[in-house]
Amino acid sequence: SPLLPRNGTCQKTSVVVLGAGMAGITAAQALSNASMTDFLIVDVNSYVGGRVAHTTFGKDPYGNPYTVELGANWVQGLGTPGGPENPIWTLAKKYNLTNTYSDYSSILTYNENGALNYSYLLDDFENAYSLVEEDAGMILSQDYQDHSFRTGLSLADWKPKKNMLQQAAEWWEFDWEYSYSPDLSSETWAIVNYNTTFYQFSDANNYVFDSRGFNTIIQGEASTFLKPNDTRLMLNTNVTAIDYSAKDSVTVTMSDGSCITATYAICTFSLGVLQNDVVEFTPAFPYWKQEGIEGMQMGTYTKIFLQFPPDQQFWDADTQFFLYADPIERGWYPVWQSLSGPGFLPGSGILFVTVVYSQSYRAEAQSDEVTKAEVMEVLRKMFGDDIPDPIDFMYPRWSTEPWAYGSYSNWPTGLSIETHQNLRANLGHLYFAGEATSAEYYGFLQGAYYEGQYVGTKLAECIKGNNTACKDEASYDVIRGCTTSSKNLSPENGWDVTSFQTWGF
Numbered sequence: 001s002p003l004l005p006r007n008g009t010c011q012k013t014s015v016v017v018l019g020a021g022m023a024g025i026t027a028a029q030a031l032s033n034a035s036m037t038d039f040l041i042v043d044v045n046s047y048v049g050g051r052v053a054h055t056t057f058g059k060d061p062y063g064n065p066y067t068v069e070l071g072a073n074w075v076q077g078l079g080t081p082g083g084p085e086n087p088i089w090t091l092a093k094k095y096n097l098t099n100t101y102s103d104y105s106s107i108l109t110y111n112e113n114g115a116l117n118y119s120y121l122l123d124d125f126e127n128a129y130s131l132v133e134e135d136a137g138m139i140l141s142q143d144y145q146d147h148s149f150r151t152g153l154s155l156a157d158w159k160p161k162k163n164m165l166q167q168a169a170e171w172w173e174f175d176w177e178y179s180y181s182p183d184l185s186s187e188t189w190a191i192v193n194y195n196t197t198f199y200q201f202s203d204a205n206n207y208v209f210d211s212r213g214f215n216t217i218i219q220g221e222a223s224t225f226l227k228p229n230d231t232r233l234m235l236n237t238n239v240t241a242i243d244y245s246a247k248d249s250v251t252v253t254m255s256d257g258s259c260i261t262a263t264y265a266i267c268t269f270s271l272g273v274l275q276n277d278v279v280e281f282t283p284a285f286p287y288w289k290q291e292g293i294e295g296m297q298m299g300t301y302t303k304i305f306l307q308f309p310p311d312q313q314f315w316d317a318d319t320q321f322f323l324y325a326d327p328i329e330r331g332w333y334p335v336w337q338s339l340s341g342p343g344f345l346p347g348s349g350i351l352f353v354t355v356v357y358s359q360s361y362r363a364e365a366q367s368d369e370v371t372k373a374e375v376m377e378v379l380r381k382m383f384g385d386d387i388p389d390p391i392d393f394m395y396p397r398w399s400t401e402p403w404a405y406g407s408y409s410n411w412p413t414g415l416s417i418e419t420h421q422n423l424r425a426n427l428g429h430l431y432f433a434g435e436a437t438s439a440e441y442y443g444f445l446q447g448a449y450y451e452g453q454y455v456g457t458k459l460a461e462c463i464k465g466n467n468t469a470c471k472d473e474a475s476y477d478v479i480r481g482c483t484t485s486s487k488n489l490s491p492e493n494g495w496d497v498t499s500f501q502t503w504g505f
């Protein structure tokens with residue numbers, strides 16, 4: 001049996017924290033802050049940080065590689081004097097993370113014939129966006145039915161249809177953030193998500209390019225409560241099964257057959273991991289839980305890095321962004337970012353382009369060589385035929401990474417807060433936390449930070465004997481609202497033939 005412990009019994013602990021990303025570390029830190037020392041942190045990777053991951057890329061003039069971020073890259077929303085501060089920004093300052101303000105007005109626009117100024121379309125989109133904000137406010141405050149962000153944009157008279165310049169402007173303003181198109185995203189939750197970060201903290205995005213890596217902040221926090229080589233941190237440890245059938249414990253089994261029995265477990269595995277049945281849960285999840293898991297969307301966001309000979313840089317050195325509108329396919333290698341300019345890695349010759357959703361799946365499924373040929377074709381349309389070939393090229397494959405299965409979550413049209421809460425809710429002594437469980441900061445590092453901290457604090461209180469803290473999180477067996485009442489399935493509404501009939505088969 002896969003549950004057979006290696007030494008006859010499972011290792012015992014009070015709380016097992018599954019995952020050493022942002023949520024896992026803030027959960028364990030909360031336990032530690034409450035003077036609880038009896039916990040274990042388990043992660044399949046060899047490092048602390050999860051989806052905040054970097055690698056080396058290219059070479060500087062001395063032959064040393066640069067560091068680039070494969071996952072999270074920006075501190076999104078900082079803070080204002082006297083106002084609330086994004087905890088990620090607090091950590092960025094604490095660890096002196098190297099970062100630069102991303103200036104979204106530093107952008108040049110292109111189509112298949114080269115440079116073409118359509119930056120006024122960005123303003124047009126933003127005007128429509130203001131109307132969508134008002135619409136979302138009305139929906140939320142009046143209990144109206146949500147609709148897609150596309151519906152909101154169309155109501156605001158932003159209708160890109162076949163205009164590929166407008167489509168590119170829209171991609172820059174929307175898909176690049178949410179990793180899905182407006183058609184597939186909830187209007188109200190996209191607005192909520194934007195507002196809680198960018199109106200509460202600040203509207204700045206600061207790009208991190210620290211040679212130690214962005215995950216320095218997570219590793220730094222881990223080392224505030226873990227000793228060097230602390231045996232409570234179990235890296236390179238792959239969880240294959242989680243059994244929460246006992247009333248007062250959870251048993252976690254690893255791929256090597258070893259196991260841990262804990263009074264409580266906090267699972268911070270990504271939504272992609274939960275959706276792809278990587279871990280066998282016993283008993284199988286009830287319908288409401290599974291619906292919560294399947295209901296939220298896992299997006300994919302792929303950064304494709306290129307280094308060009310630094311002495312042959314062909315793009316404007318002082319511009320941060322270059323937007324490409326493909327004449328045929330929306331989202332085709334659209335947003336290009338230079339790391340070669342002032343404030344970043346000057347003279348590095350590094351450019352990267354981002355794709356999401358179907359273009360990510362496509363690029364991630366094909367070889368580097370095929371993708372390189374595609375991106376170079378786009379660059380030659382933008383900058384002319386005589387640009388050099390890259391001297392280095394690299395990109396991650398988030399959609400197929402077995403410990404992530406995607407980049408970060410997005411709230412689809414039609415998902416209620418109750419169904420989302422079902423993703424977030426505990427099952428007995430098995431708790432969940434991570435960016436995707438955050439109703440307001442989903443997708444962001446601060447979402448993972450707050451969710452981990454919340455569950456860690458709660459369980460510490462509970463274990464210390466505060467029974468109110470042991471109360472189950474809200475969950476919903478049946479979800480109504482935002483639905484069609486069956487009495488309205490009537491001919492008056494054009495419902496003439498029942499779809500519940502069968503003709504004897």
Ligand SMILES: Cc1cc2nc3c(=O)[nH]c(=O)nc-3n(C[C@H](O)[C@H](O)[C@H](O)COP(=O)(O)OP(=O)(O)OC[C@H]3O[C@@H](n4cnc5c(N)ncnc54)[C@H](O)[C@@H]3O)c2cc1C
Binds near residue numbers: 021076268273
């Ligand atoms: C490409 C990309 C760009 C992003 N850009 C930004 C950005 O600019 N700003 C921002 O704020 N956020 C950004 N994010 C989102 C941010 O990275 C996440 O919100 C955050 O890192 C999630 O933390 P987490 O703890 O919830 O999950 P994770 O970091 O995924 O942690 C979960 C951990 O569980 C481990 N695990 C999974 N399965 C198993 C298993 N079976 N056994 C053992 N361990 C397992 C994983 O190894 C992982 O370390 C980006 C993410 C990506 C991928």
